[in-house]
Amino acid sequence: MTVAEQAPAQAAPMPPERGAEAPPHPLREFWSSFSANRGALGGLIVIIALVFIALLADKIAPHAPTDQFRDALLTPPAWQDGGSTRFLLGTDPVGRDILSRLIHGTRFSLMIGVVVVTLSLSVGVFLGMLAGYFRGIIDNLIMRVVDVMMALPSLLLALAVVAILGPGLVNAMLAIAIVVLPQYVRITRAAVMNEVSREYVTASRVSGAGVARLMFITILPNALAPLIVQATLGFSTAILDAAALGFLGLGAQPPTPEWGTMLADAREFIRRAWWVMTFPGVAILITVLAFNLMGDGLRDALDPRLKT
């Protein structure tokens, strides 16, 4: 039996016989798979919109986020009795425009995501690479520390770190980056252990590649797919946890317009001013949902093995 006869039975993954057409570029293939997922595409669009809102916050926001309009405390949203188009989503107990604070809050949430993911990803990949490549004592040491970190509920560990460093946005980001670190270590380690015995790695080694080159240039690109997925989902964890810390009064401090911090004393106004507690939560939910949708879509497109 020739290859050409076999091809129809195997269908899709085989390139057409006689090399008439080149297989699609990997990026094009990825995009066609990703964009077929409507949820993932929706998530991506929301994220792009959020990035623009964050970049143009000063231009879009009708007021400054900390301006207090003493004549308009707890103004309801524009469509309610007593509302005014001056404050579309109403004002908070000290007369600040909620819409403007939400728009500026986008900056904080996205920045929290970027900082936490960058920190945890780079440190986590490095540690996971060491553990998976060298094995032995280094592996044991790193993985036992990871076990300890995984034994603590994430928010409790973050609280403990904040208890040591003191409350504040920077410390909260650091705390969350430490808390999510184990996931990246484990993913990288598993991927590296899977790749390290492959022939292309051996080939690279015998042709004289050094350890660092083998780790980061030869192996790492082949272990990227699950990391990209985890990093995307890591944005939502970071934003949620930072908001939770802000809500508990241990994250960003007032008057920072961080969404969780905005909810910190909203409970007191639950009876008189529903809008104070509603809109910041909607903002968090939409952002986190967008990253989760995109993460799910990326997983399906990048890593068919993980497909659910």
Added chain:
Amino acid sequence: MSAFIVRRLLLIIPTFIGVSLLAFTLIHLIPGDPIDLIAGERSVSDERRAALEIQFGLDKSLPEQYLVYMTNVLRGDLGQSIVTRTGVLGEFFARFPATIELSILAMLFAIVVGLPLGILAGVRRGSTVDHVTMGVALTGYSMPIFWWALLLIFLSSVTLGWTPVSGRISLLYFFDQVTGFMLIDALLSGQRGAFASALHHLVLPAIVLGTIPLAVIARMTRSAMIEVLSDDYIRTARAKGVSPFGVVGIHALRNALIPVVTVIGLQVGILLAGAILTETIFAWPGIGKWMVDSITRRDYPVIQGGILLIASTVILVNLTVDVLYGVINPRIRHAD
């Protein structure tokens, strides 16, 4: 089987030592002098400082201090709260039942709602039911639960007046705590309406705490179901003429439940993390609220002891889940 259990038991020893090191180090990582922390805001005279250093063993070297600390921990002495001057272990056990009670109800809610939804979505893959269920599950999974709690309080307690806003039982009822579990104590007290009131207070916190586990269980059940349904033995069962209900309920579910059981077990850490927020919002006197209060009060011995106790709980539960998993699934037991 016993070799498997022994191996798992041995593995938790380094983890436990690591957790104790973390808890021990905590008090030394905090900027400032431990004596000042222990003495609180008051200023301390030099003699008093020296006496305190000896009392707390701070004049010894760090390894010696750790040994002393560990000896005390193994004797059940986790130190005293700076604020209340009572033992940390006692405070923990006074609050732990409240958290367990809430967690059990939350988990029940998550399983009773999440499991059938996941099965339905998996069996009707690609249908509207599937899309809606998974959309709702992802939304639940993305929910900031402290906000979800506020929203439910607003809708159910403030607007509709259905549920109480906070606490474990109405102030009308007063009885001794026997077990620490309000539902059981209310029944034991024999007072009319006490049990209903306690249950009433549990509804909202349990829904809030159960939301994320519910979403995880529904998603996990769905994908396990889809995977199992494509197996050969299911086709065989269908070909043999087993009814659709029999295929799903008897043949598929048993195998699909294996990963789901693990996921349910692994939710314990998530539950305890969620309890920190849920208990704070509903003024629920459990260990989550206790930890948050201690952190705001900078009550370091409590934070230290609480971390050790909570981590130990998670380690033990994970161990139990692992062993149970080995019992259900022989493939795990015999793998290295």
